[in-house]
Every structure is written in C-alpha cells, then in structure tokens.
Amino acid sequence: MNIFGKKKKIVLPVIQGDGQDVKVRCNSCGRLIDYDTLKENYKICPYCGYHFRMSATERISVLADKGTFDELGEPIQSVDVLNFTDTVPYKKRLADLKDTVGLPNAILAGSGKIGGIQCAIGVFAFEFLNGTLGSATGEKLAELIRFAGKNSLPLVVVFSSAGERVQEGIFSLMQVAKTVSALNAYKEKEGSLFISVLTNPVLGGVASIAMAGDVIIAESGSYVGVSGPRISEYVMKRSLPKEAQKVENLMKRGFVDIITDRKGLKDTIIRILKFQNKWGKL
Amino acid sequence: MNIFGKKKKIVLPVIQGDGQDVKVRCNSCGRLIDYDTLKENYKICPYCGYHFRMSATERISVLADKGTFDELGEPIQSVDVLNFTDTVPYKKRLADLKDTVGLPNAILAGSGKIGGIQCAIGVFAFEFLNGTLGSATGEKLAELIRFAGKNSLPLVVVFSSAGERVQEGIFSLMQVAKTVSALNAYKEKEGSLFISVLTNPVLGGVASIAMAGDVIIAESGSYVGVSGPRISEYVMKRSLPKEAQKVENLMKRGFVDIITDRKGLKDTIIRILKFQNKWGKL
Amino acid sequence: MKLLPFEKPLEILYKELERRKRNGEDTLHLEELIEKQMEEIYKKLTPFDTVLVARHPDRPQPQDYINALLTDFTEFHGDRVSEDDPALIAGFGFFKGMPVFAMGTRKGHNIHERLKYHSGMLSPSGFRKAARLVETVSHSFKVPIISFVDTPGAMVSPQSEMSGQVEAIYKSLSALLNANVPVISVITGEGGGLGAIGISTGDRILMLTYSYFAVVSPEAGSAILFKNTEAKSRVASQLHLTARELLSLNVIDGIIEEPLGGAQRFKNAVIKSVGDALQSELETLLKEPVTELKKRRLEKYESMGVFTK
Amino acid sequence: MKLLPFEKPLEILYKELERRKRNGEDTLHLEELIEKQMEEIYKKLTPFDTVLVARHPDRPQPQDYINALLTDFTEFHGDRVSEDDPALIAGFGFFKGMPVFAMGTRKGHNIHERLKYHSGMLSPSGFRKAARLVETVSHSFKVPIISFVDTPGAMVSPQSEMSGQVEAIYKSLSALLNANVPVISVITGEGGGLGAIGISTGDRILMLTYSYFAVVSPEAGSAILFKNTEAKSRVASQLHLTARELLSLNVIDGIIEEPLGGAQRFKNAVIKSVGDALQSELETLLKEPVTELKKRRLEKYESMGVFTK
Numbered sequence A, B: 001m002n003i004f005g006k007k008k009k010i011v012l013p014v015i016q017g018d019g020q021d022v023k024v025r026c027n028s029c030g031r032l033i034d035y036d037t038l039k040e041n042y043k044i045c046p047y048c049g050y051h052f053r054m055s056a057t058e059r060i061s062v063l064a065d066k067g068t069f070d071e072l073g074e075p076i077q078s079v080d081v082l083n084f085t086d087t088v089p090y091k092k093r094l095a096d097l098k099d100t101v102g103l104p105n106a107i108l109a110g111s112g113k114i115g116g117i118q119c120a121i122g123v124f125a126f127e128f129l130n131g132t133l134g135s136a137t138g139e140k141l142a143e144l145i146r147f148a149g150k151n152s153l154p155l156v157v158v159f160s161s162a163g164e165r166v167q168e169g170i171f172s173l174m175q176v177a178k179t180v181s182a183l184n185a186y187k188e189k190e191g192s193l194f195i196s197v198l199t200n201p202v203l204g205g206v207a208s209i210a211m212a213g214d215v216i217i218a219e220s221g222s223y224v225g226v227s228g229p230r231i232s233e234y235v236m237k238r239s240l241p242k243e244a245q246k247v248e249n250l251m252k253r254g255f256v257d258i259i260t261d262r263k264g265l266k267d268t269i270i271r272i273l274k275f276q277n278k279w280g281k282l
Numbered sequence C, D: 001m002k003l004l005p006f007e008k009p010l011e012i013l014y015k016e017l018e019r020r021k022r023n024g025e026d027t028l029h030l031e032e033l034i035e036k037q038m039e040e041i042y043k044k045l046t047p048f049d050t051v052l053v054a055r056h057p058d059r060p061q062p063q064d065y066i067n068a069l070l071t072d073f074t075e076f077h078g079d080r081v082s083e084d085d086p087a088l089i090a091g092f093g094f095f096k097g098m099p100v101f102a103m104g105t106r107k108g109h110n111i112h113e114r115l116k117y118h119s120g121m122l123s124p125s126g127f128r129k130a131a132r133l134v135e136t137v138s139h140s141f142k143v144p145i146i147s148f149v150d151t152p153g154a155m156v157s158p159q160s161e162m163s164g165q166v167e168a169i170y171k172s173l174s175a176l177l178n179a180n181v182p183v184i185s186v187i188t189g190e191g192g193g194l195g196a197i198g199i200s201t202g203d204r205i206l207m208l209t210y211s212y213f214a215v216v217s218p219e220a221g222s223a224i225l226f227k228n229t230e231a232k233s234r235v236a237s238q239l240h241l242t243a244r245e246l247l248s249l250n251v252i253d254g255i256i257e258e259p260l261g262g263a264q265r266f267k268n269a270v271i272k273s274v275g276d277a278l279q280s281e282l283e284t285l286l287k288e289p290v291t292e293l294k295k296r297r298l299e300k301y302e303s304m305g306v307f308t309k
C-alpha cells in the first residue's frame, strides 16, 4: 500500500546554513546536524541514533564493496497501463520521478561484491513512489532473482516499500506472485541463500516477499507488516498499534533472525555470507 | 512413559452374571452393560458414549476388511537387555504377557484392506505394557513403514501408548529416532500417505511419531501429549490440567485434522483413502 | 432480499408483486416487467456497483459452492502450529465422482457468522492451513485443487501482524505456485488484495460476472490516494477490477456468467454454472502432464506485468 | 563451589586449604591430598552420583562451549511462526576457522538464568527454531552442525502441550535425520529423554564422562515405576545412563574424558578437550561424501534396538 503525501518524512528536511554549510534537522530529536557528518554517519543522527532514510544509491554505496556494483540488464520503465489518475495523473508522476529521482523504477538491482563475496544485490528505492511494487519494479526484482540462480550467487535484497502500487492495480498485486515464483525456483537450488534485509518500512506484498528470506535481518526500529497506518485504520475502523509491526517485537515472535543498527549491517551481512560454504558443496 | 499399576483402567471390569451372561460396569456412568452388546457397539457404552479401550485384535477386526489382514514378517520379541527390575523383573513381565496377551510386542502390524483399498496397517496394543515403545515394538513399526514404502501402500497406524518403555532404557528412546527415520524415507516418496489415528492415550515419543501423520485423525475424547499425569506432576511439581492434552483442544490449536467417534472411524479412513489419487499418478 | 442502492427502481415493483401475490392476482406481466427493469439496471452497472453486488450477503459463498458441488466433503482442520482458522474451509470431496481438494473463505451470510469468520478475512493460521494442506495434496493425495475466493482481504489486526500475517501469505502463495497438481481458483465475490492472491494463484483463475479482483478495495484505494474514502467509485473504475476488464488484461482466464440480477437471485443456476465451468477446465487441465502444467503456470506468473525497456 | 553429597569428605580439607592460604602457609602437600581424595571419590561414583555431577550448576554449559570454541558467533532467532525460545541458543560461527552451525540448550548458572531459560527445557518454539535452522543449514549454508545438549528434558506445561510439544520434537528430530551436512552432538551434562533426542540425533553422539543420557531422568523413572522418587538411585543404575555404559551398548560414538573431579573444576581443560574431540570427528566426517554420511546415519538409527526374532 503506498502512502503519498508523507513526502516530508521521506525527503530530508534540509536547512540551508550560512555560505555552503548544509544542515538538516533531526526528525526525532530536532537538533541541527551537519549534512556531511550525517552522511558519513550512515545517515544516523549523531545525537539520538535516529535512522534517516537512505536513497537506493546511498544504500548501494555503503553495502557493496567500492566500485564493484554493476547494474543488471536494461533499465525497465514503469508504464501507466490503467490510465490512472489520483490527485495527479500517474503518467505525470512517472515523468516527474524520472527527472527528480533518476531511476526508472523502485529498485536498484545488480551484481556486486560484499566483503569480497560476489552477490546478486537488490535495493528498494523508497524515494521512487515509496518503493511501491509496480510492474517494472517487480520485473526487475524477478530478473535479479533469476540472475542469482543462473549464476549461483547469494541473493541480498534490502527492502523498503509501502507495498503494492495502487496506480498499477492488479498488475502490482501480480508482481507478488511473479517474484515468489522466481524465488521458488531460486530456492529449489541447493546452496541458494536469500538474505532479506528489512528497513523502515516494509509493507504489504513486499513484506510477504521479504519474509521468504532464508535469513532475515532487520535494521533496528523498522516496521514491517500488512499495511501502513492509514489503510489499517480504514480496514480495522480503529488504529493499529505501531508496536505490532515493530521488528523488535517481530523478533520476539520468531520472524526475524537478527536485528542490527545500520552501522553494523554490512558487517553482519558479510559474516553471514562467510558462514556459507561454497555453493552446493560441502 | 509407561504407567503400570493402572490395570483396572486397562482391563475391562468384568462382572460375571447368572449363568453365561457376562456384564461389565461402565467406567464413566457406572451402569451395567451386556458384554456382547458392548462388543457389537465398538466397545462404546450404549448409555453414556464412553469409549472402552479396545485390544489390538479388536481394533484390527473393526478396521480391516474381514479376512484381509495378514501379519507382517516374523514375530519380534521384546528382550530384557538391561536386566531391569522394577517391582517385578522385566523378564517376568515379558513372560507373563506372552501368556496373557498373546503378542510378542506392543504392536500388531500387517497388510490388509480398508474399504477395499490395500494398506499397511499398524495397531498399538495398549494391553501389552501400556503400548509402550520397546525395541521390538519400534522395530516392528519400522518394518511396517518400510513395507508400506516398498509396496507403495498407504500407511495407517492406530496409536495408543503410554510412551517410552522405561525398562528398555535408552533403546526405547532410540526407537523414536528409528521410526522417524523410517518415516522420513517413506515420506520422501511421491504419493506416500501416512494416516495417523490417535486413540486414548498417546504419549511421549509415540505421540511425536504419531504427529508425523500427513493426516491426523483422533478418536473423540482422547488425550495426547508429552507425558501422563504422574510424570507431569513430578516434572512440573504441579498437576498438568488434563484439558491441555485433550484432542478437542489440540484440534482448536491446529494439530488434529479430524475428530470422530469410534463408530465413524473406519468410514472416515475409507473416505480419506478414496480421496487419494492412484499412488504417484495424477 | 436486501436491495442495493442502484436497485432502488425495483423496490416499488417488488412491493406491488408481493401485494398481488397476497391477493392472488395475476403477476405474469409484472414479473416480466421486473425482469426487464432488472436487466436494464444490470446492463449499466458501474465497476463500483459490481463491487456492491459482489458483497451482497445473499450471494452463494465458498462454503455454499463446496457443499453443493462436492459429495462426501470432509473438512480438514488446523495449521499444525497454532490454530484452526474457521475463516478457511478446507478439505476433500468428490466432484462429479472425482476426488478433489477444495478450499474457500467462509464469509458468513449474517452478522453472527460474519463475526465468527471475520467476514472471510484469513488470519495467519488460515494461510498456514492452506499452505500445509496444499503441500499435502501436492505430495500425498495428488488430486486437483479448487479454491473458492470471497474475501475483502487478509485480516489486519495487532494479533495477525504479531502472528506473521505477511509471512503466512507468502507460505500459502508459494505452496500454490509449487503445487504438483492442477490448481483452479474461482473468485465468487470479493477478491481483495493479498488476501485473495494468497489463496487464488493457480493454473486457472475464473471470476463470476459480478465479482471483483483488485490490489485493494476501492475504499482502501481511495483512502491511500485521497486520504478519504469518497473517491471509492472513481477508484473502482480506475482499478480495472471487474471480470471483463481483467479478462481483457489477460490477468484471469475465464468468466462464469451470472444472469442479469446476480447470483444472489439465481443461486442454483450460478452454482450449476460454476460446476460446469470447473468440470470443463478440469478436463482440459487433466489432459496435460503435471510437469507441463506447472511450467506454464510459472511462466504465466513470471510474465505478468506491463512495462517498457 | 557447591559440594555434592558424595564429596562431603572433601569439605574439611577445602576448609583447611583456605585457612592455610589465608595464613600464607605451605599448601602443596594438602593440595596433593585433596587431589588424591577427589580421585578416590570420583573413581567410585555411582550412576546416580554421575547424574548429580552432570547437573552441577558450575559445569560449563552449551553457551559456554559455543562462546569459547567459536569465533564471530552470531545468534539466529525465531521459529518463524510464534516465538523465539531463549532456551535454545543457535547460530553460526567459525570453529578453528571453519564455518559451522552450532546450537545448544541454555541452562543457566544461577536461579535467575534458570528461570529465564527454563533450566534448558525447550518449548515447542525451541524445537521449531532448531528444525527451521537445521533445514536452512542443510539447504543453504552447507556447513557442519554441532549440537550441545544439556537438558533435563523437553518442557512440560499446559502451554507447551497446547503449542504442540510432541509435534515440534518430531520436526526437529526429523530435520536432523534429514540433514545433508555432518551432524555431531555432544552431551555435556544432562541428556534427558525426548528433549535430548530431539536435538542430539546425528552422525556422532559424544558424551562427557560425567554426563548422562536416558529415556527419563532417574527421578521420573522412579515415579513411573515405583510411584515415588525414592528408587531414583536404583533406577539410575538400571537405566545404563552413563557414557561408559552407553558406549558399550553402541548407542553413542565416543566419550570426551573429564578429569576426576569433573568439568565444574576443570572448565578450560574440558572445553579444550571438547574442541579437540570435535575437530577430530569433523575431520573424519568431512572426508566422506555427504550422501554416504547420511546413508550411514540412517542405517545407524534404523538398526538401534535389541530384540529377538
């Protein structure tokens, strides 16, 4: 389920300082942070530990070994197949995003090394329509999964998504089936390893895909579940306590293997990759 | 866990009437029942529905189509491998059982038809040391499972057991691993179908084996769980409420497919067998 | 029978019909009139009207199809880990003499049943029961799977979130895609989002004329896109959620026609049509080797979606 | 250090040793005496005495072996359906540089820990966590499994019964038998009944000198057979529950020797011995193709038991 209109929370609240200094205000503690400091600190507030959202390219830059990430295949573009208009025509949304975000869809997928180990890597771009699952995004994710299988690579996907993309209607929903089908084929292979990384938030069908992970790692403080607050409120006629979707609670209920803060994430993934014996062998 | 000393509950409380009439008193409602009536009524009290325990041969006679049951292989005898003596030497218990019960161990296993369909059939004999799992019993059950696999037959086992047999120590425990290993091999075969029937009671490792059923049917009012009341009391230092092991509650918790009274049992099994397509084919 | 908002013109006619019947007067002409009027109305249904028909409490629901179309139906219970979800009916029976596995959402025809069955919204234990039984059918029973779907969506509650709703949906969807037997699903009323796809994925998806299948309900879609539910009718149109639209988009495989007036008025006829459609699809599917069937099932789902390079 | 009943003769000597140490007096002779006395005592332990040593709270427990023998140990959590059982520690690490999966019962060295970890008794969620991870290791990670066992038995409570304890034990046992990787288990203290077999079944079962492995605890056995726990010592002897007896019965594959006095007194030495034993067993097991290994594992279990035709 995608939640528009919450742009303030997605885009960093940037405050232009004197001269070339750029400062941002922390969403959680309210203090001003030097933007360069923030970036060097994995976009974690140095005062209170709040995790600012990262763009897909930022994610890749801290996850993949420097200079090793290669994007996969041709770019796949989202299409306004249903001629959908909400407050803005979907066509226009897509055109705008091409200019502002510079991605053809809501996932960045390719091959790269993590701690020296070659992997198939996918990272959801929340900055592209809240990381929602359109046909192009689903196809790219499926392409990545097939690539991982064909090349006997571990599959690492960093999820952040508001769920299905309403503007693509049933085709968005079908991407869940498409990717699960691709995952089934991948998982049938001996030695396949799907490391699923949950960041804030992962919702709807994308959360279902993420739960297919052989290993599930969550960034601390993330929320994962069927639907975001607005839609839950509509369906339940009362609000869903946020606690129910907090990964710390989901870990107690058995659904998450490891929780780590963002700084520890890459090391955790490297360790897990190194725990694996060579593909298909013992 | 076997519970001796409870013979009164196992053996029918038989009251000799005038002449050749034999009457028994119902354990539940206390009324006198004509023994022939009781037998014809699946050993269910005609007044209150109480299910009297059935012997293995009685079970076979109501489960397998008339004249179709063939015992499997050579008889396998229990052995006093640990030179065990509780209130009575185990050797003596075994010798006595041979005379009184007429079975070499606590299971009756063979092939037979149920509703015209050839099956591998096993029935635990509670009258043999409370259906406990000695080496001979475990070996016979494993033999039955292998036989079912080799001959591509559905496997139907009626469980009633107080669990492991303490007098055979670790060998009793190992029978759980043995039979689960045999079941794993059976279950690997496409089209294999293990119908597990829970009767009162099924405890300990035998319950674990029973829970491997592809389909789990329970006779109403049965109790299934880790251990009987005495041992639970010892381990927990307080009594375990019987409700926790009642199959009606276990069904609510998702562990039982179907509950039926004894009269409906054979028909239920026949229906399930007929729901199966020909072995390995579609 | 509860009249839907767009059926209002029928109200006065129905009342007159009742009066005439009470008085033993001739009703033939009036009945014809009603039929004509109804046809006029149903020919012009908007997508949102269709959603309302799909939700009509008197429509046959999955349990009704199962009870009517299968003999010796035997319900199987439980997810083998936590619960038996009453919102999912599942079990075996004989369909035209052939053993099949059937499952479906129980929705309930009255408020009491709706509460008991959560209006057909499955809990994690429901999806896990589906996954478990689909695997057992696929491995042990080797019979076709028929899934009847009528659900507004998956259950959303603190309890369902904490019990792993998203994980359970994955399990069920994955099991259906992996099944080594033919899988046919029929959307008989509502086909809401993840709750629907979690139990409807298969070789054939059939829809009744007045059912819908959508990524979200029109109301939820409106809430997401407009922050209120007032645009529900407009969203319903844009979602392309009707059987006819979805067939033309190649998302579903067939439509089972309901008479103008809807299944709520023609229960037996519609149940029979569903039976006939199932029989015909099954005959086709059973001709093929299962490996071929499964290969094409996966190809179908892996090719879903519209995008450009 | 808590002295066990049969260690009573040492009490006075320990006190004297403490006094001399306080006063800076020579203790060499006394220490030799203590050692001799201890050896005398430990050479004559009854099976029930061994059970008491196995339960000594200061013995190294699975989590201690894992922490000491593995580098970069990373704990994995959860059964993916209901809970993360803290009584089962499970995860990956490097053993002598080689990646392995290790799991073990957390028992606790003090009352606070014991309450938290249920004294090492696994709940259904513990066995399900084991089953899930063993399957993942077997399919995805392809590394050896090392299981450290120290449990009085499986959890018995209304909650554990209602959550399917017997089913969960089956799942875990079945997963270990099916594992396509080498599986070694080490019983470091108590090896109680189903709780132990559910997580110890593998290619090699090793036991420490002062551990036990039995179908039931001596107390429970006595309760079953004599309706009270007074015959526990006699039952302990009859159960053949010591490492030496079980090795001679061919039920286990090796003994890791503890010094006379027990692991509670020689922690580091015993941990080192366990490491050495594991290394040597792993070297042997890794030489064989996994298919061969698994075949022999199953043969081993399928041939267990004593009976006559």
Ligand SMILES: [Zn+2]
Residues within 6 Å of the ligand: A026, A027, A028, A029, A030, A031, A045, A046, A047, A048, A049, A050
């Ligand atoms: Zn801050």
Ligand SMILES: [Zn+2]
Residues within 6 Å of the ligand: B026, B027, B028, B029, B030, B031, B045, B046, B047, B048, B049, B050
């Ligand atoms: Zn009675």
